[in-house]
Amino acid sequence: MEKIKITLNINDKPYDVRVFPNDTLLEVLRDELDLTGSKESCGEGVCGSCTVHMDGNPVRSCLTLAMEATGTKIKTVEGLATEDDLSDLQQSFIDHGAVQCGFCTPGMLMSADALLNKNSKPDEKTVRKALAGNICRCTGYAKIVEAVAHTGNPQDHCPDCKTGGKTKE
Amino acid sequence: MSDYTSDYTIVGKRMPRVDSRAKVMGKAKFTADLKLPGMLVGKIKRSPYAHARILNIDTSKAEALPGVKAIVTGKETKGVKWGVFAYTRDQQFIQIEKVRYIGDEVAGVAAVDEDTALKALDLIEVTYEELPPVFDPMEAMVSETELIHEDFPNNINVHVNIDTGNVDENFEKAYYIREDTYVAPEESYFQAEPYAVAARFDHEDCLEVWCPNGGPHMKSKPLSNAFKLPLHKVKVKKIAIGGAFGGRSEICPVDYICALLAKKTKRPVRIQFTREENTIATRQGHAMITTHKTGVDKDGRVLARETTCYMDGGAYSSTGPIATSVPFLSMEQAYRMESVRYNGYRIYTNKPIRGMIRTHGRGFACGLDTQLDMIADHLGIDPVEMRLRNSRQPGEYTSTKSYVDSCAMDETIHKAVEKSGFKEKWGKLPPYHGIGIGTNSVQTGFPMGIRGGSQSFIKFNEDGEATVMSGVVDNGQGNDNMLVQIAAEELGLLPEDIHLVSADTETTSSDPGSYSQVSTFVGGHAVKIAAQNCREKLFEVASKLLKVEPDKLAAKNRLIFVKDDPGSKRCKASKSIPIKKVVRISLLNFNSVNAEGGYWPKVDMKREWVKNPYGQMCEAFSFGTTIVEVKVDPDTGQVEVLEATAAQDVGYGINPLVLEGQFEGALTMGGQGGMLTEYHEWKDGRCINPTMLDYKLPLACDMPKINTIIVESIDPKGPYGAKEAGMSIAMSAAQGYSAAVSNAIGVYMDSFPLTPDKILAAIKGKKAQAEKKTSKNNAVN
Numbered sequence: 001m002e003k004i005k006i007t008l009n010i011n012d013k014p015y016d017v018r019v020f021p022n023d024t025l026l027e028v029l030r031d032e033l034d035l036t037g038s039k040e041s042c043g044e045g046v047c048g049s050c051t052v053h054m055d056g057n058p059v060r061s062c063l064t065l066a067m068e069a070t071g072t073k074i075k076t077v078e079g080l081a082t083e084d085d086l087s088d089l090q091q092s093f094i095d096h097g098a099v100q101c102g103f104c105t106p107g108m109l110m111s112a113d114a115l116l117n118k119n120s121k122p123d124e125k126t127v128r129k130a131l132a133g134n135i136c137r138c139t140g141y142a143k144i145v146e147a148v149a150h151t152g153n154p155q156d157h158c159p160d161c162k163t164g165g166k167t168k169e
Numbered sequence: 170m171s172d173y174t175s176d177y178t179i180v181g182k183r184m185p186r187v188d189s190r191a192k193v194m195g196k197a198k199f200t201a202d203l204k205l206p207g208m209l210v211g212k213i214k215r216s217p218y219a220h221a222r223i224l225n226i227d228t229s230k231a232e233a234l235p236g237v238k239a240i241v242t243g244k245e246t247k248g249v250k251w252g253v254f255a256y257t258r259d260q261q262f263i264q265i266e267k268v269r270y271i272g273d274e275v276a277g278v279a280a281v282d283e284d285t286a287l288k289a290l291d292l293i294e295v296t297y298e299e300l301p302p303v304f305d306p307m308e309a310m311v312s313e314t315e316l317i318h319e320d321f322p323n324n325i326n327v328h329v330n331i332d333t334g335n336v337d338e339n340f341e342k343a344y345y346i347r348e349d350t351y352v353a354p355e356e357s358y359f360q361a362e363p364y365a366v367a368a369r370f371d372h373e374d375c376l377e378v379w380c381p382n383g384g385p386h387m388k389s390k391p392l393s394n395a396f397k398l399p400l401h402k403v404k405v406k407k408i409a410i411g412g413a414f415g416g417r418s419e420i421c422p423v424d425y426i427c428a429l430l431a432k433k434t435k436r437p438v439r440i441q442f443t444r445e446e447n448t449i450a451t452r453q454g455h456a457m458i459t460t461h462k463t464g465v466d467k468d469g470r471v472l473a474r475e476t477t478c479y480m481d482g483g484a485y486s487s488t489g490p491i492a493t494s495v496p497f498l499s500m501e502q503a504y505r506m507e508s509v510r511y512n513g514y515r516i517y518t519n520k521p522i523r524g525m526i527r528t529h530g531r532g533f534a535c536g537l538d539t540q541l542d543m544i545a546d547h548l549g550i551d552p553v554e555m556r557l558r559n560s561r562q563p564g565e566y567t568s569t570k571s572y573v574d575s576c577a578m579d580e581t582i583h584k585a586v587e588k589s590g591f592k593e594k595w596g597k598l599p600p601y602h603g604i605g606i607g608t609n610s611v612q613t614g615f616p617m618g619i620r621g622g623s624q625s626f627i628k629f630n631e632d633g634e635a636t637v638m639s640g641v642v643d644n645g646q647g648n649d650n651m652l653v654q655i656a657a658e659e660l661g662l663l664p665e666d667i668h669l670v671s672a673d674t675e676t677t678s679s680d681p682g683s684y685s686q687v688s689t690f691v692g693g694h695a696v697k698i699a700a701q702n703c704r705e706k707l708f709e710v711a712s713k714l715l716k717v718e719p720d721k722l723a724a725k726n727r728l729i730f731v732k733d734d735p736g737s738k739r740c741k742a743s744k745s746i747p748i749k750k751v752v753r754i755s756l757l758n759f760n761s762v763n764a765e766g767g768y769w770p771k772v773d774m775k776r777e778w779v780k781n782p783y784g785q786m787c788e789a790f791s792f793g794t795t796i797v798e799v800k801v802d803p804d805t806g807q808v809e810v811l812e813a814t815a816a817q818d819v820g821y822g823i824n825p826l827v828l829e830g831q832f833e834g835a836l837t838m839g840g841q842g843g844m845l846t847e848y849h850e851w852k853d854g855r856c857i858n859p860t861m862l863d864y865k866l867p868l869a870c871d872m873p874k875i876n877t878i879i880v881e882s883i884d885p886k887g888p889y890g891a892k893e894a895g896m897s898i899a900m901s902a903a904q905g906y907s908a909a910v911s912n913a914i915g916v917y918m919d920s921f922p923l924t925p926d927k928i929l930a931a932i933k934g935k936k937a938q939a940e941k942k943t944s945k946n947n948a949v950n
């Protein structure tokens with residue numbers, strides 16, 4: 001098999017890369033481009049830890065060929081924060097204690113980010129449905145669901161909504 | 170006594186974890202993310218047979234494949250065996266004469282890329298002579314075929330026998346006796362991160378290793394033995410870890426194989442497990458067959474109990490003696506019993522290796538609780554009262570002679586009952602709705618001899634910030650944050666002023682690791698003592714500057730100030746001094762500010778899992794109660810969980826935000842997964858559901874509302890009074906779930922997990938019985 005040169009647009013930057021036709025997007029991101037934020041947990045489309053956006057839609061990069069991604073806009077977990085600022089969703093994950101081991105976190109964030117882009121105030125049920133394709137073994141999902149539902153939508157009853165990452169009384 | 174006060178500024182507060190920023194940015198590095206210059210890809214050749222003799226291994230074709238850099242087989246390891254205990258050293262790093270399960274390691278390959286490594290595996294020719302395998306533990310004990318390990322007669326790997334009180338006499342005195350048997354198959358960890366290990370030898374021939382682990386020092390010692398290297402030359406390094414849940418505590422043969430390949434090739438090597446390998450070739454939870462015989466008095470108090478448990482241990486010992494004991498110990502801690510006899514047998518079979526898991530003994534514990542409910546039913550006592558009559562009380566000794574100091578078991582029961590509305594719901598729910606309660610207790614630590622303690626070092630930098638060194642590892646549960654909170658509290662700094670160096674065997678002292686629930690109690694404690702010692706040094710300097718005795722000083726918010734000085738609040742400047750300034754003045758006086766501190770739990774060093782299972786096990790125990798409400802669909806057998814309430818006595822809640830997360834995760838794994846969907850299926854020794862596609866893990870949409878209740882008993886020995894957090898929930902959740910389903914369908918279940926097929930069969934059986942009764946009654950009439 002021959003490697004083919006393609007250009008990928010990832011987090012608004014162009015990357016020239018040589019890939020085999022059967023290379024997955026996940027392999028190329030992780031092995032060729034050093035974007036190791038996207039994780040492989042199952043490798044067969046079940047766990048969602050490899051989720052990235054392709055033109056705004058969440059896709060499983062372990063099931064997506066790198067070649068398929070040419071001409072699309074890819075966004076990975078590395079593209080959520082700007083130079084100095086975390087996105088509101090990222091900050092909400094921190095504040096609500098939604099991160100434990102953190103291995104599922106990048107995929108969770110990408111699924112949640114795609115949801116919030118379409119529906120900025122989802123109710124709990126909608127969040128649970130949107131995250132049903134992302135497996136977390138650590139958290140039991142409660143704090144993840146809270147973090148997503150409360151992003152940009154702080155709740156008075158929630159002790160973690162206004163911490164801004166600081167210890168509080 | 171505990172030095173607990175209520176005016177802490179950093180511990181006891183909801184604090185977002187220090188490690189989460191890197192994780193939400195995708196910057197945290199896990200082993201599979203590492204890129205070392207010149208790194209090769211390692212792969213493992215595994216046995217396709219469950220039991221076979223290795224006649225020959227021919228690696229010549231594989232070696233000739235371009236891109237293959239090294240191949241290792243048992244010839245290199247010369248049959249060296251290892252094991253957690255001296256008397257369980259039964260596993261070779263690479264098998265040399267025999268394979269004992271489908272997946273056993275027979276060779277390792279290092280190559281330039283994955284495709285080449287995989288091709289090389291195919292080219293390694295292994296000639297086997299198949300031996301009759303045995304997969305059923307009960308059969309294995311009577312099988313006439315070749316033993317799995319020749320020095321273990323009847324394939325019995327471990328036998329734990331505990332006998333206290335007058336069991337036989339008490340059974341005679343009992344008002345009511347029941348004997349029931351409960352079964353549960355194997356379950357798996359399914360850590361999000363598949364196992365991976367990277368290794369290289371540095372320029373000084375030191376071995377550097379990165380891998381998910383439950384304790385870096387537990388990895389470095391066996392590696393140092395195997396490579397005959399002094400301990401300081403084996404450096405297990407810190408790396409982000411994607412979950413452990415009781416697995417990943419011991420050395421994995423592949424750690425050794427990876428290091429050996431690195432040695433042979435003089436290049437870094439990384440081996441990444443597939444999801445299937447993570448399930449098959451790390452560890453699994455034991456399958457168990459447990460018979461509980463319980464005798465009670467008229468009021469339902471347990472007078473005598475006899476429990477016999479057969480555990481399917483798989484091919485090797487692993488943590489066998491611990492695994493054979495813990496299910497029993499948890500129950501003897503949770504419940505008082507006047508007399509008890511326990512026989513636990515761990516039996517070798519030709520299946521993957523079983524180790525410790527977070528919900529260890531789900532069938533054991535659920536069986537015991539189910540039986541308690543049956544007895545209560547018979548005596549007309551409700552399940553809550555039944556538990557309160559038998560629950561552990563503070564100041565008592567367990568049957569195996571461990572003193573239980575702090576214990577708020579009853580409070581966890583009362584609070585969970587109140588929150589869940591159990592009393593209002595019990596017996597009054599509509600058909601196929603049910604509510605159930607489970608209670609359990611977990612050890613805060615195991616007796617570990619010279620490795621039972623932890624030591625910490627702290628140094629102040631000239632900018633007033635501090636570096637804290639500790640051997641504690643964070644598998645995802647938040648241990649790093651716990652250490653930072655403790656250090657900041659004691660040093661009077663803010664969490665962001667603490668730089669943590671942990672889980673690294675080169676720079677930190679030995680530590681028992683996280684898998685015995687002891688990180689806070691021992692490792693956190695060591696940091697607390699080190700920080701207190703360091704603070705004392707600061708106070709000595711500050712006392713001269715502020716012209717007060719050191720014991721009048723306190724440290725908070727980067728300042729040292731005079732305690733209880735009414736003036737200090739109004740006029741801070743005159744009566745306080747920045748810590749940074751104190752550090753610099755100390756340096757100018759030729760004194761650096763640093764300190765060490767250690768903690769060794771006072772356990773009975775003579776206690777041993779098999780030879781002497783009596784004496785002080787650990788210094789503290791956690792206690793937990795879970796109440797679950799469910800609705801069962803009688804047509805499909807599907808269980809919908811309506812609400813779950815989890816209450817645990819954690820001693821003291823160092824970070825409620827983290828604790829809630831632990832409770833929620835524990836309930837999900839132990840209850841939702843452990844009791845409803847998770848189990849392995851087998852065909853001829855082959856696991857047929859090793860992947861996430863076939864093994865059903867709980868999803869966000871499956872989970873009910875979870876109420877978490879933190880109960881504090883302020884343990885006199887724990888740091889701030891803290892003990893273990895979360896494990897008593899993982900265990901009691903399984904019991905709560907099973908009780909709720911049994912209650913919903915009106916059948917006491919004895920085979921776990923409670924999958925729809927079993928539930929439907931139970932409902933059908935009950936209906937058939939009822940029909941038989943009516944037709945009999947009609948006939949009589």
Ligand code: FES
Nearest residue numbers: 043045047048062
């Ligand atoms: S790794 Fe892609 S879905 Fe699991």
Ligand code: FES
Nearest residue numbers: 101104136137138
């Ligand atoms: S935080 Fe560990 S898998 Fe989700």
